[in-house]
Amino acid sequence: MKISLLFGGISYEHEISIVSAITLIQKLGKKVQIEACIFLDSQHNFYSIHLENMKSKYFSTQEYKKAKKLELGNGGFYETGLLGKKKPVTSNLILNLIHGADGEDGVLASLFDFFNINFIGPRLEASVLSYNKYLTKIYAKECGVNTLPFTIYHKKDTIQTPFEYPIIIKPTCLGSSIGVSVVNDEKELEYALDCAYEFSNEVIIEPFIKGVKEYNLAGAKINNEFVFSIIEEPDKKDLLNFEDKYLDFSRTQEILSAEIPDTLKVNLQNAFKKIYADSFNGALIRCDFFVIDEKIYLNEINPVPGSMANYLFSDFEEVLIGLANSLPKKHAIKINYQYIHKIQHIKGK
Amino acid sequence: MKISLLFGGISYEHEISIVSAITLIQKLGKKVQIEACIFLDSQHNFYSIHLENMKSKYFSTQEYKKAKKLELGNGGFYETGLLGKKKPVTSNLILNLIHGADGEDGVLASLFDFFNINFIGPRLEASVLSYNKYLTKIYAKECGVNTLPFTIYHKKDTIQTPFEYPIIIKPTCLGSSIGVSVVNDEKELEYALDCAYEFSNEVIIEPFIKGVKEYNLAGAKINNEFVFSIIEEPDKKDLLNFEDKYLDFSRTQEILSAEIPDTLKVNLQNAFKKIYADSFNGALIRCDFFVIDEKIYLNEINPVPGSMANYLFSDFEEVLIGLANSLPKKHAIKINYQYIHKIQHIKGK
Structure with missing residues (x-):
């Protein structure tokens, strides 16, 4: 399978997204080939980055500006050649690796929707529900999943x-x-x-509840069945600061599953299923939960988790392939002007 | 003030949007000049339509395909001329008149956001909250506004x-x-x-509650103050069918205010204010309410109401001008690669 990575974006997590992409490249290549690395810079320009240039310095020194610019068009990204002729550089499957604004707020989901581009990542509605913590809370409540009071x-x-x-x-x-x-x-x-x-x-x-138990669970719906990652008990201080998180996004090493009773595992998975619902189809998300007095609380939904939470899956490439084959289809809308014709007929025009 | 109208879209309300645009043109021209009429067709192509061609037949007969194609770009819409050179056709203020998908679901709001285009209409989050009736319900509940059980x-x-x-x-x-x-x-x-x-x-x-009282109220936040339309008691059968609605979207004639007590009027306005909140800034919306046993229920939010509910305002052009001057500003995000620099420094790279 071929896939193109999209990263960067105008977001406070721009740099994290670069790290995420660089990290993920190390995990791909056996079953999933990288077709193009597409960087979205701080001016909303897209660039096609050669694999050998996928190093953080290439971006921080602005060297990327020498790369080929791309444009969005129907079905994918295009290079503009001589006389404005457009040449496609992606074969219509994008992995959205943009964290924060642009990638997780629904903007890129909308662009992909508009330009008819297949992508792995949260759709518009799932993005908005995850990105705004207030909406996440009221949505979780409605799904029957607890959150902390706020x-x-x-x-x-x-x-x-x-x-x-x-x-x-x-x-x-x-x-x-x-x-x-x-x-x-x-x-x-x-x-x-x-x-x-x-x-x-x-x-x-x-x-803020000190010493609360935290569990992270990633997953996706593939062929109408849930595929779950192992459950991670993140090894963290009271609160990760941005630099800790930054390093956290560059993880590739598989980790050990949290030692928890089977009932807790199943309950965490059930809470995940309630949140994921149909609107998250097409995305691999990570839900971060708290457990307090044996009660599960959703802390947050990461609809584009750092380096796609690759380290939580034993065969990450297989998950991507499964997901690529389970992308939600758009409801086709036919436009046939029957009402205008009818009304013109009534009006005698 | 100059403004460009955007209408059409891939939506079941495509034809209604055409009617909406044709209708609105009749209400503009004194204080608000139309710069361009931009049609989004069933293939997601944009066309620049001459004012004299703004007739429903021009679209239903596909004659519009002879019009100049436009492309989205930074700050607005562009014609592509010789050698791929781009010429702007809009001076950066668009009125979103696309009803249903594309216009009300957040897709166009995202495109405008991405391409840095000023527009009147719902932003991404407001769109998603209005477009999905389930999310409207849970959002209204959280705002303290009743809805019918569902x-x-x-x-x-x-x-x-x-x-x-x-x-x-x-x-x-x-x-x-x-x-x-x-x-x-x-x-x-x-x-x-x-x-x-x-x-x-x-x-x-x-x-379904037969004979329920219905009241429609349009409004917007302009200079941090709410500007409200008159309250309309729609003259309708139990349920408008699509054709009734179609004709309903072509209204220009100002109507009489519903004869209701002042307390009900204030209560409807207060419910509207709760719903509008900050996320609706930049949009002129119409909230449709039910009143049952003196209790107010939100029925639906129209974030792009038919012909912008122009017929509910005594000076519609003035409302548009006010709104154009009150568009929400985006939080500027600076990208300076300070974390990548720091981490490279720590790693000694």
């Missing part, structure tokens, strides 16, 4: 948290711990809010 | 409605009464479901 604040609001300290403050629409702070008492509140509001006009506040 | 079914499910007949069946993601049926008893159920499933794999079922 309140939402806007820049102008005065904060009166209903929770005891410590609390955790997050921008509603960012991932990778950006702008996130744990606040231990009121003195720390203002600075933490400033940090969060730097990235977003809206913040979400939750109680 | 259940969701998928094609494979056996239906056991918890409601007494009559019930109403709607595809979750379509507007303009498409695929919608009132079901009076069990015998009618199967046919009604077939109708709905023709358009969508998911349907929403609600109790």
Whole structure:
């Protein structure tokens, strides 16, 4: 199978996406061949990057600007040649590896939808439900999956948290711990809010539960059946900072499954299934859960997890192939102007 | 002020959008000049349509194919001239008049976002929350606005409605009464479901309350203040069919305000404000409400209402101008590769 990787994007996670792509290349090549590496830069230009140039320095030094520019068109990405003639560089299967804005907020899903491009990644609705932490909460509740209690604040609001300290403050629409702070008492509140509001006009506040058990589970629906990763108990400090996360995104080494009872494993998988529903078809997602007093809470949905959570699967390439064969089909809409004809007929025009 | 109209789209409401655009042209021209009429056809090609060709027959006879093709690019739409040189045809303000898929589902909002194009219309998140009737329900509930009880079914499910007949069946993601049926008893159920499933794999079922009072209210946030239309009590049969709706979309004549007590008016406006929130900034929307036993229920959000609900405003052009000056700004994201530099430094590379 051939696939093209898309990475970069105008997002606070732009650099993480580069690391994610570089990492993933190491895991592909046996059953899945990389057709093109497509970089979306900070000006929303697409570039075709040679495999040998897939090194972080190539991007940070702006050397990528020497690469061939690409344009989006029907069915894929194109090089523009002489006399404006367009040459396709992708054979219509893209892996969306853009974390944060552009990749996870639904923008690229929409572009792919519009230009009729096959892709692995969250569709529009799944993106919006995952990207906005507030919508994730109300969606999870409706699916019958618990989340921690929360309140939402806007820049102008005065904060009166209903929770005891410590609390955790997050921008509603960012991932990778950006702008996130744990606040231990009121003195720390203002600075933490400033940090969060730097990235977003809206913040979400939750109680922060120290030493809570965390479990990550990735998966996808393939041929109408769920394929799950092992369950990981992330080895983390109270809160990963951005640099820790950064390194976290470059993982390739397979890890050991968390030592948990079978009932917990099944319950985590069931919670995952409820969240995934039909709207996540076509995506490999990672759900991060908390377990408190044996109760499961959804923390967040990563609809484009770091390096696709490859390290959680024993045969990652096989998962990609399965997923590529299970992409949701669009409902075909016929436009035949029957109503206009009818109304013209009635009007005698 | 200059503005370009965008209409058409691959949607069951394609024809309605054409009618909407033709209608709106009659209401513009004094304070708001039309710069370009941009038609999105059934193949996702954009065309620049001359004003004198803005007649339904021009589209239904496919004559539009003789018009100049346009391409999306940074800041707007472009004609491609000799040697692939691109000439802009819009000066960066678009009015999104595409109803249903493409226009209301978030796809065009994403394209405009990606290509940095100013537009009047719902943004990505607002689109998704309005387009999917299930998400509208759970969002409204969270905003503190009532909706009728409902259940969701998928094609494979056996239906056991918890409601007494009559019930109403709607595809979750379509507007303009498409695929919608009132079901009076069990015998009618199967046919009604077939109708709905023709358009969508998911349907929403609600109790159907005959003779319920309906009120439509349009509005927008302009300079941080709400500007409301008059409240309309739609003069309708139990359920408008698609053809009624079609004619409904071509309304230009101002109508009389519903004769309702001031408290109800204020309560409807308050419900509208709760729904609109910040995520609807930049859009002129119409909320359709039910009133049952003096209690207000949101029926649906139209994020691109038919002919922009122009007939509900006494000075529609002034509303457009105000809205154009109140479009939400994107949070600027700087990409400076500081983490990659740091990590390269740590690694000694």
